[in-house]
Amino acid sequence: MKESYSRFALVYDELMEDIPYDTYVELIALAANGIAGKKILDIGCGTGLLAAKLAKSGGNVTGVDLSPDMLQIATERAKSLNLSISFMLQPMQKLEGHSGFDVAVIPIDSLNYVTDRMEVLQTFRNIYQALSIGGVLLFDVHSTFKTDVIFLESPFTYDSERISYIWQTEPGEELHSVYSELAFFVKAENDLYERFDEVHFQRTFPVQEYVNMLLEVGFKIERVFADWEDEAPAEESERIFFQVRK
Structure with a gap:
């Protein structure tokens, strides 16, 4: 779970190098005019990768996360880039104290760490209010x-000069979890590798179930698309995007 992101925060950026954050910025710009x-x-x-790009584009950005380690890196990133970004320690299902936002974004499957349907619904309600x-x-x-x-289809492996991992998976008790x-094996200054372990649990829901939850909260569905393309989700799509409006 994301609560376990501690030492993982230190290797997160390298592991996310293939994520097209610039495309996410373009999607947000299109949705928000x-x-x-x-x-x-x-x-x-x-760690504030997307927040920094949005702030560089002139956005007034507030970032929230439930990991203090992630937020520490995000804060240091913003400071090093001389960007004014507010960061708050909050789980999304308990989001509070926010209002007047033009845009809300939950990037890179972060919502899949909220595994209880009622908490997903509550997350949507919190965002609607914000x-x-x-x-x-x-x-x-x-x-x-x-x-x-x-x-x-695990095990999966990754190996770079600095970081290696072995990733094992098994189905959860809930459907689609x-x-x-x-x-993880991370190279230290003495050229020896230090090991640490992470356990994560994610769950998703069918497209129509997300749509039903969003409609229940009061959102209007504008676009549902897949895999970074302006195309409807297909049987073997991997990443589903939702664009909805209050």
């Missing part, structure tokens, strides 16, 4: 094909 001057809530902001009338929410989740098929056990 530009970024400059917009008040943006980055939920599950992690947005101004006409404000937009953009988020992505794993498809059920990814949780039920692709993730269960998956447990992940990762053993």
Whole structure:
């Protein structure tokens, strides 16, 4: 779970190098009719990679995450880039104290760490309250094909000069959920490798179930698309995007 992101925060950026954050910025700009001057809530902001890009584009960004380690790195990133970004320690299902936002974003399957349906619904309610009338929410989740098929093709391995891992998965008790056990080996200054372990649990829901929850809260569905493309989700799509408006 994301609560376990501690030492993992130190290797997170390298592991996320293949994520097209610039494309996410473009998607947000398209949904919000530009970024400059917009008040943006980055939920599950992690180490602040997306928040920094949005702030560089002129957004007034607030980032929230439940990991102090992630937020420490995010704060240091913003400071080093001379960017004014507010960061807050909050789980998205207990989001509070936010209002008047033009945009909310839950990037890179962060919502899949909220595994209880009622808490997903509560997260949508919290975001609805945080947005101004006409404000937009953009988020992505794993498809059920990814949780039920692709993730269960483990073990997966990764090896770079500095970081290696072995990733084992097994299905969770809930439908479309998956447990992940990762053993990391990180090269230290003495050229020896230090090991640490992570256990993560994620769950997703079918597209229509997300749609039903969003409609229940009061959102208007504008766009549902897949895999970074302006195309409807297909049977083997892996990442599903939702664009909805208050």
